[in-house]
Amino acid sequence: MAKKHRIKTGMAPGSVVYTGNKQVDDIIIHHLQFNADTIKDSTIHKDKFLKITLEPDYIDWIDIRGMQETDVISSIATHFKVHPLLQESIVDVHQRPNFEEHDNAIFVTFKALSFDKTTLSVHREHVAVIIRDHSLITFQETRSDLFEAVRKRTADSKSRVRKRGTDYLLFALLDSIVDNYYITLDQFEEVIEDIEDRISEDQSNVDKSKIHRLKKELLVLRKSIAPLREVISNFSRSDNTIIQENTHIFIRNLYENTIQIIDSVDSYRDMLNSLQDLFIAELSFKMNKVMQLLTLISVIFIPLTFLAGIYGMNFSYIPELQYKYGYFILLGVMFCLFVILLIFFKRKKWM
Amino acid sequence: MAKKHRIKTGMAPGSVVYTGNKQVDDIIIHHLQFNADTIKDSTIHKDKFLKITLEPDYIDWIDIRGMQETDVISSIATHFKVHPLLQESIVDVHQRPNFEEHDNAIFVTFKALSFDKTTLSVHREHVAVIIRDHSLITFQETRSDLFEAVRKRTADSKSRVRKRGTDYLLFALLDSIVDNYYITLDQFEEVIEDIEDRISEDQSNVDKSKIHRLKKELLVLRKSIAPLREVISNFSRSDNTIIQENTHIFIRNLYENTIQIIDSVDSYRDMLNSLQDLFIAELSFKMNKVMQLLTLISVIFIPLTFLAGIYGMNFSYIPELQYKYGYFILLGVMFCLFVILLIFFKRKKWM
Amino acid sequence: MAKKHRIKTGMAPGSVVYTGNKQVDDIIIHHLQFNADTIKDSTIHKDKFLKITLEPDYIDWIDIRGMQETDVISSIATHFKVHPLLQESIVDVHQRPNFEEHDNAIFVTFKALSFDKTTLSVHREHVAVIIRDHSLITFQETRSDLFEAVRKRTADSKSRVRKRGTDYLLFALLDSIVDNYYITLDQFEEVIEDIEDRISEDQSNVDKSKIHRLKKELLVLRKSIAPLREVISNFSRSDNTIIQENTHIFIRNLYENTIQIIDSVDSYRDMLNSLQDLFIAELSFKMNKVMQLLTLISVIFIPLTFLAGIYGMNFSYIPELQYKYGYFILLGVMFCLFVILLIFFKRKKWM
């Protein structure tokens, strides 16, 4: 997690350095300008961002995807009058989710999450959002659009997004991210349940490090999601004029969902611990079975083999060897011993 | 838990979507109208809800059972002037128990719980209640009536339910739910105690995953019950005019019961962990016994078999083989060895 | 714990129902009337309680023992003007310890505890106390008197109990209960230490479920004692006029004792967990010893037996068998092998 941070050691605070590891071909700038009546949608080349003009009668949503070219990010941010320290936060993908208010602007960072069920790894994408009275700027770490669902809704002139301000738009973005968390947790839970099923059936070599890996990824999940509680709590308690009164009920609803998600993450931890216990118990149980079989066979045949060994000795005078039915008597004795031991083990429920 | 939430991903906030998995044939609407003197009881078809009229001299309790037909729910809720966001909460069965105050109304959601001792699974039913000065609307997830006990009490004109307002009725509903929690926990506890008894007697294959499954279900129980503490705490601290002064003593009593229930749930967690430890200890103990038996038999017979092997060799000159009583002397030596080893094990308390 | 609560499900709140399981023959009413100068002591038949008159110049302590006849309890309570909801709390033995102030009265419930060292079970007795300016009513679950020590002290006209008000008397009752907790914890600790000693010596079959049972009983102890912290904290912070200024220093002292007791209960939990670990470690250690012995014997004799087997074969041409001293040479080789293996194990500290 901390790995890429090393890059920045020794630099002055406020240095705009991309700390992530995602490959990006080129920055995409997308500009959406709308009010209740009209909507304009355009994609701008990264060198032409100076042409973007914000109009007071519209809500302007400028969406920048890709963070590697920090000089471009920095120029765009400066163009839109973003404080230098915030510029650092925009591209520092290791920053915890955060909510800050500065100079008539609200600055929010959070993580989009996805879970890959085959590699059992959580992928995080850093997102930074700045809202002002009539404009909202989003920075996404990769070129794929996390906010497609919200963007689609803006197309509908009757939707709430079109009628409300930037505060509602910010809420809608956060809401769509939290909705995606549900999917991520779902997939996580499916993997847990899959392991559960496998443990009861058969213990393949794979399982035991799987639980460990899931525990590790859960720490990543928790680190990314837990601070959101404070972010949204600050959002809801903020008395910033950008946030309108009638948006608060929505934020509060979002807050409830966030707490529910954090609850789930916490319960996964308990689940994984319990799963680890189950795995160990299952191993012990299986070992017990193996040991019982070994003991069963040993306890039955070791004394019998000893008896056979006795009459295999070459002493010149062993009277039993001369008896005509000596062999058959011994076989009978051995059979009785065998049966007695079987009954003994039957009683001990080893068979 | 989070599974069905996926349905709503990408939708606008406030979408009224049923997120549960219960099959419902048809919505039932039940209308109870009473004051201290009179009581009227009627069942209304789902299409005729417009005919319901609330009268200021009466307490109106409208009970809607079944949540799948969200359009009907939405129409009814709109008819009774329920805020759209609350409509979403009514049918979102994954919402945590919650207490909200809006526009002269109090909105409460909670879960009814039952525990199936054979499948070891907790069943949850979502309930939403809206109270205003003279009316109370309840939404239950299934057609079976959770509030039968309370309804019966309304038949008695001397009962407190008849004389008090909607605040007391809400209290009575919550109280009956919490009473049911006691039964659920009872059944849960019985299963735990049953496992305890089984572990000390015999360890059948079933037990070990049972503890794990109980732990999982306990997480469900905890998630459903724990937020109730805050719900009832908010209820008791609310200064809403709907809540009358003399109801507070009842709510406080309810609050004490809720805390007691949460205490119990927490103690089950400790119990199950202790049970897991007991199970592992019991397994280790049993393995020890098995190993002791194996070692006992091996340590006694392996050296004896070796001795028999020695005199089974075909060397041309083995003087002992020629002694007349060689065989009997050897048998005597073997017997002594046998006795010495037995005493040794007796001292080690392996027998 | 929750078991008997089922009785009340479906009943209206405020129903006076005994939820315990103690057999009581008959309710005993005891009336103690005293001031600094005089003291009157009388036992009243349960039907004659109407004759009890409270006199303003005296402190009246009415002690009712036995709770099963709830109609009698209810009549007496009503006679002394106890609120109906409090009447429910008096006989609801599953209620958590509680402190409430109502109508110029203070209502306190708590548990008397005892620990049976042979059955390893904690016994709880429910106690409810109501104090007013000049009267104190106590309700005990069984006929045996928990407050004998306090009662004895009232006989001494120089004792503080005689000179102070009902607030001091309540403090004295709580103080005697807390004193008894020390004895209960003592006995609990003795059992823990007894198990400790046994584990290091020998692991009898009994121990492992004992630890589990103690953990369970500890949960009962904790549930009964932990809420007392809040009860006494509320008692000490109350600005009720019944509580005189000079009693506060005593309550504060009591509070310190209660915290000390809760600390002890918490430390027992750690002790039992550590004991469980010790038990498992001891089992593993013992298994190791057993395995070492088995391995020792097997590793020494299996190769030797193999050698004996070689020369027990019936091949027509085995040159060694013809050597005159073949047998003795082989015995020598076997002895060397034996000694070498012994040295090997000695070095590995298996012997």
Next chain:
Amino acid sequence: MAKKHRIKTGMAPGSVVYTGNKQVDDIIIHHLQFNADTIKDSTIHKDKFLKITLEPDYIDWIDIRGMQETDVISSIATHFKVHPLLQESIVDVHQRPNFEEHDNAIFVTFKALSFDKTTLSVHREHVAVIIRDHSLITFQETRSDLFEAVRKRTADSKSRVRKRGTDYLLFALLDSIVDNYYITLDQFEEVIEDIEDRISEDQSNVDKSKIHRLKKELLVLRKSIAPLREVISNFSRSDNTIIQENTHIFIRNLYENTIQIIDSVDSYRDMLNSLQDLFIAELSFKMNKVMQLLTLISVIFIPLTFLAGIYGMNFSYIPELQYKYGYFILLGVMFCLFVILLIFFKRKKWM
């Protein structure tokens, strides 16, 4: 811990009863009277305490060592006007460390600790201190002087103790106690590290119960030290006129040290848990090694012995037995099998 408390059950609150178990021959009273210029040092017989006079121009430090003769303690305390309830606290050695303010006096109790590395037990000594404007009275449980270091410093007329008031003297006493805690913890840590070293080398019988015993003693340490945080916090926040402004910076420093000590105690707990895990892991690891050896020998020799057994049979017609080189061919086959199995185990890294 709670053991000796039983003594007091049933007694009236405020009874001055020694609850400890230390044997004391005789109470020693030591009187130190000093100001910046003069210092007087005298030891007074326990019957002559009435002769002690406090002079307003001096700081009087009266040090009483030994607590068993509670009547003497009580008389002395009464002579110096100590509240009866505080008298109880002075000799109740099971009291948690505490800070109280009464009647122009500050009353502090705490524990002096030492750790015996051979018996692995923590020894506690109870100390009570009362300070007023110009006098300080200390009560120590045994005759050995815990405050020698501070007393020595008073001999130096340039030392801060001589120039400041009783508040600074109290601070100096607490500071010397906390300094001693460092030594106690040091010894505790040395024992932990000693066990660590032993576990990696060899697992003697002693270790496993040692960890358990250390855990138990750590609970005693924690119980004695943890409340000191609150004591010193109260001391530093007190606005009592006895405490001078310029003493606060020293108390704050002491507070930092106390927190550091509590941190250490907490980390020992983690260390001991980790040590327990290490011990179990080491046991499992060793068992694994033992099992591997057993399996190695068994898997190699059991099949070989079987082969030898085959040709030891007495069938009248076994063709191989007649071959001239049959014996040598079999030896060759056995050797090949032996080598193959060795290679197999080498690959599995069992050798």
Next chain:
Amino acid sequence: MAKKHRIKTGMAPGSVVYTGNKQVDDIIIHHLQFNADTIKDSTIHKDKFLKITLEPDYIDWIDIRGMQETDVISSIATHFKVHPLLQESIVDVHQRPNFEEHDNAIFVTFKALSFDKTTLSVHREHVAVIIRDHSLITFQETRSDLFEAVRKRTADSKSRVRKRGTDYLLFALLDSIVDNYYITLDQFEEVIEDIEDRISEDQSNVDKSKIHRLKKELLVLRKSIAPLREVISNFSRSDNTIIQENTHIFIRNLYENTIQIIDSVDSYRDMLNSLQDLFIAELSFKMNKVMQLLTLISVIFIPLTFLAGIYGMNFSYIPELQYKYGYFILLGVMFCLFVILLIFFKRKKWM
């Protein structure tokens, strides 16, 4: 950790004693004097510190490296008017990170950390900083310079460090320390991941005590880092006039980083616990495999050897021995038994 503290026991508070264990040849004094325009850099011999003059138009940064010669430290500190108690804190390397405000000065202590991946040990270096309006004094425990990166930045006249006051310089120092924490944690994490990889591959003897040692070192890390949260929180909330308004945004950023670091440290704890579980599971799993092999070989060959033993007996009349094909029939029977057992084990998935 507490080890060296013993040195100070019995000394008066405020004694300036070096409690660390670092060897230092000689104290180095470095003086940096700069404002936005000019910068002067000089190294002064430890005896000539009196020559250092602070000029009000400049920011003076006096950096003292090496702490063993406490008399020199004390003289320097006294020369710069540092309170005696703070002098004690400067050289007491066991002090927790701390933030104090005294006499127009801010006093901060913290730890520089590094992690040695070969010895698995965390090295701590104590640092103390005092800032006043125009001067900043740093005390480092060793001669190596921790603040090289910041010093380099002062060379650049356009850097923020040059333009701002001592508050920003203090921030820059803390920031560089926190940056270094990231590297330390990185190395720690690499070791954890290295162990993870090794466990899944092969369990060498080294690993198991490695996890324990990492847990111990993590406690050191935590103790050094955790208090920084409060230090920086106090720094950010301070209303001291030394701290300028525009520095707060930087401190807040630093605070976020600190919390992120503490989060990481906490997650390492979970990781190590999970790793311990994985290690134990892996051991059990491996033991299971070993036991399965042992059981496989034993269960197959013990009965066969018994059969061979039977026909190795020397009874005078064993009819089977006379059959011409008796030997081959027996071999056939043995082979069938062998195949049946193989199939049995194949089904049990032991092969």
